[in-house]
Amino acid sequence: xxxxxxxxxxxxxxxxxxSKVINQTGRISDKTRQHVMEVMKRxxxxxxxxxxxxxxxxxxxxxxxxxxxxxxxxxEIARSVEDRAHELGYNLVICxxxxxxxxxxxxTNLLRQxxxxxxILATGVRSSASLKKLLQQKQAIAVIAxxxxxxxxxxxxxxxxxxxxxxxxxxxxxxxxxxxxxxEDLEVMSxxxxxxxxxxALEEADVPFEEKWVRVSAFQLQDGKxxxxxxxxxxxxxxxxxxxxxxxxxxxxQAARERGLAVPRDLSVVGFDNTVLAGIIDPPLTxxxxxxxxxxxxxxxxxxxxxxxxxxxxxxxxxxxxxVVRESTGQWGA
Amino acid sequence: xxxxxxxxxxxxxxxxxxSKVINQTGRISDKTRQHVMEVMKRxxxxxxxxxxxxxxxxxxxxxxxxxxxxxxxxxEIARSVEDRAHELGYNLVICxxxxxxxxxxxxTNLLRQxxxxxxILATGVRSSASLKKLLQQKQAIAVIAxxxxxxxxxxxxxxxxxxxxxxxxxxxxxxxxxxxxxxEDLEVMSxxxxxxxxxxALEEADVPFEEKWVRVSAFQLQDGKxxxxxxxxxxxxxxxxxxxxxxxxxxxxQAARERGLAVPRDLSVVGFDNTVLAGIIDPPLTxxxxxxxxxxxxxxxxxxxxxxxxxxxxxxxxxxxxxVVRESTGQWGA
DNA sequence: ATGAAAGCGCTAACAG
DNA sequence: CTGTTAGCGCTTTCAT
Numbered sequence: 039x040x041x042x043x044x045x046x047x048x049x050x051x052x053x054x055x056x057s058k059v060i061n062q063t064g065r066i067s068d069k070t071r072q073h074v075m076e077v078m079k080r081x082x083x084x085x086x087x088x089x090x091x092x093x094x095x096x097x098x099x100x101x102x103x104x105x106x107x108x109x110x111x112x113x114e115i116a117r118s119v120e121d122r123a124h125e126l127g128y129n130l131v132i133c134x135x136x137x138x139x140x141x142x143x144x145x146t147n148l149l150r151q152x153x154x155x156x157x158i159l160a161t162g163v164r165s166s167a168s169l170k171k172l173l174q175q176k177q178a179i180a181v182i183a184x185x186x187x188x189x190x191x192x193x194x195x196x197x198x199x200x201x202x203x204x205x206x207x208x209x210x211x212x213x214x215x216x217x218x219x220x221x222e223d224l225e226v227m228s229x230x231x232x233x234x235x236x237x238x239a240l241e242e243a244d245v246p247f248e249e250k251w252v253r254v255s256a257f258q259l260q261d262g263k264x265x266x267x268x269x270x271x272x273x274x275x276x277x278x279x280x281x282x283x284x285x286x287x288x289x290x291x292q293a294a295r296e297r298g299l300a301v302p303r304d305l306s307v308v309g310f311d312n313t314v315l316a317g318i319i320d321p322p323l324t325x326x327x328x329x330x331x332x333x334x335x336x337x338x339x340x341x342x343x344x345x346x347x348x349x350x351x352x353x354x355x356x357x358x359x360x361x362v363v364r365e366s367t368g369q370w371g372a
Numbered sequence: 373x374x375x376x377x378x379x380x381x382x383x384x385x386x387x388x389x390x391s392k393v394i395n396q397t398g399r400i401s402d403k404t405r406q407h408v409m410e411v412m413k414r415x416x417x418x419x420x421x422x423x424x425x426x427x428x429x430x431x432x433x434x435x436x437x438x439x440x441x442x443x444x445x446x447x448e449i450a451r452s453v454e455d456r457a458h459e460l461g462y463n464l465v466i467c468x469x470x471x472x473x474x475x476x477x478x479x480t481n482l483l484r485q486x487x488x489x490x491x492i493l494a495t496g497v498r499s500s501a502s503l504k505k506l507l508q509q510k511q512a513i514a515v516i517a518x519x520x521x522x523x524x525x526x527x528x529x530x531x532x533x534x535x536x537x538x539x540x541x542x543x544x545x546x547x548x549x550x551x552x553x554x555x556e557d558l559e560v561m562s563x564x565x566x567x568x569x570x571x572x573a574l575e576e577a578d579v580p581f582e583e584k585w586v587r588v589s590a591f592q593l594q595d596g597k598x599x600x601x602x603x604x605x606x607x608x609x610x611x612x613x614x615x616x617x618x619x620x621x622x623x624x625x626q627a628a629r630e631r632g633l634a635v636p637r638d639l640s641v642v643g644f645d646n647t648v649l650a651g652i653i654d655p656p657l658t659x660x661x662x663x664x665x666x667x668x669x670x671x672x673x674x675x676x677x678x679x680x681x682x683x684x685x686x687x688x689x690x691x692x693x694x695x696v697v698r699e700s701t702g703q704w705g706a
Numbered sequence: 707a708t709g710a711a712a713g714c715g716c717t718a719a720c721a722g
Numbered sequence: 723c724t725g726t727t728a729g730c731g732c733t734t735t736c737a738t
Contacts, residue, residue, distance in 0.1 A: 091732090117468060314442065388727095
């Protein structure tokens with residue numbers, strides 16, 4: 039591989055000059071610039087990012103921590119983040135944490151050793167302690183699809199409260215009065231907000247909120263299926279279920295099917311996220327759409343500003359979720 | 373951030389000594405080793421991978437080129453590759469190529485500039501020209517889930533011929549005689565092999581192979597749906613469809629449904645890949661499973677050996693696909 | 707407008 | 723067993 043020295047020698051100039059034409063800094067005569075560029079092309083020269091990182095302290099690399107790429111929601115997040123990152127000249131290092139605190143810490147350490155310019159978190163981060171440490175180290179950090187309200191950190195997310203509200207309102211309008219919620223984890227802010235939104239909608243409609251309709255489940259399809267199953271087996275079963283993500287919603291649909299309940303005739307189901315899955319299953323899933331593209335775009339914008347020191351204060355971008363009506367919900371009693 | 377100099381000074385030794393304890397090279401007395409390690413811990417020192425990469429020529433980074441992370445098959449591939457890479461001490465840089473030759477080239481150039489230790493290709497690579505160039509540059513390369521038979525390159529894939537054979541045999545056993553295939557792209561080796569396997573099964577069963585049953589489609593769900601729709605609208609419609617990936621298969625199921633055909637009663641469908649989707653849709657999809665976990669594991673092993681120069685010859689690992697029978701296929705005429 | 711030279715943080719002979 | 727020193731490839735003053 040050609041180095042800057044090879045170019046300098048071949049072009050009959052100093053390496054400083056070559057460096058300047060590469061980075062478009064300093065003042066270089068048009069003539070030498072042309073000439074140097076011609077030589078670089080001819081020798082197929084590509085500046086070493088590693089060497090330049092050593093001096094400039096920039097690697098043009100961003101780390102992305104997700105719980106699990108095999109989960110379509112996070113895969114779509116990763117895709118949109120990568121798209122924007124690439125546009126801005128960054129590469130993306132992907133890390134699967136399985137929501138495991140140790141793994142999170144190992145990855146963030148690794149990323150630091152590799153001088154990643156920034157880290158985007160889509161992962162659980164149960165304890166904000168480790169996040170705090172990162173921020174103190176002046177790591178550029180941004181959070182997507184998670185809320186860390188106690189921390190001053192750039193964040194992009196959807197209005198979860200509104201999302202829950204929209205879901206419940208939709209079901210109420212369809213005449214449902216027994217609406218259960220399957221939530222991921224009430225420790226996590228976004229889940230809690232979704233439930234709060236649901237509750238608000240109920241109260242506005244003068245439908246009493248009952249604790250027994252709120253169930254917590256792990257986040258996999260199977261968990262949703264079991265939780266929904268338990269709900270449906272009770273004598274006073276719900277006529278509608280609002281699941282806090284699409285996977286859980288699909289689990290609910292499967293649980294219904296196993297019990298001979300038709301969706302939406304006997305049970306309406308609404309999900310959250312609007313992943314590809316929502317359009318694929320049968321019946322197509324009514325769900326609350328997160329604008330994943332836009333979210334990815336915005337986190338990368340935020341962290342890029344952070345990296346470039348173009349920001350004074352941390353920002354919190356709250357995007358608006360939308361109800362996407364498909365075929366898993368229907369009029370109750372129709 | 374503490375540097376090796378800080379540690380050396382604090383520990384009262386030379387940087388060479390510190391370097392040696394970090395890398396466990398040379399001979400260091402137990403006493404100084406302990407001491408140095410204690411100091412490193414105390415100052416929370418983490419060696420800069422960037423600096424060490426500049427001298428050692430290793431970044432512990434591997435690039436992974438996939439067409440699209442939002443496609444579950446590739447997301448699962450990425451997940452399994454990342455798992456193994458991480459175990460072996462590598463980070464993964466993910467690049468979405470959309471099967472676009474320009475993007476592929478841009479990414480591979482970037483990865484070279486960043487001195488990625490190796491590149492794993494799960495992407496189309498239509499022209500083997502660019503691949504050849506990479507190999508000449510002595511880039512460590514490995515290919516997963518794609519066949520480049522003309523090139524000496526480490527490869528991990530499934531026996532596509534056998535996969536096609538298994539799929540068709542299954543349908544034949546169920547009594548089907550009019551079996552259509554929806555293939556992704558006959559230019560691509562793996563698709564071609566799947567069709568060849570299908571053909572072989574037919575011939576062994578004395579069922580005449582007919583060109584008209586072989587249809588080419590783009591690889592998205594929608595494309596599968598349209599192609600399947602066209603097949604089903606013909607007067608002499610197939611009773612079974614073998615789709616060369618799960619997405620296409622799901623499209624076929626949807627096309628059937630739209631036409632009031634029940635799966636599997638009126639139409640049997642078998643897919644390929646066994647992505648999460650296969651278990652999620654209704655009816656659950658009979659499909660040919662690729663051992664994605666194992667494939668990811670093996671490519672990373674291969675490229676790691678390549679990087680470490682532990683290999684003399686290129687290898688081609690062919691794994692065995694398996695028929696997973698679910699509910700989208702059934703006895704014809706039953 | 708161009709170049710000489712001092713680093714960036716670490717590794718790897720080589721000396722002692 | 724430990725330290726000195728010369729790079730790795732590039733950026734950045736500071737002279738000229």
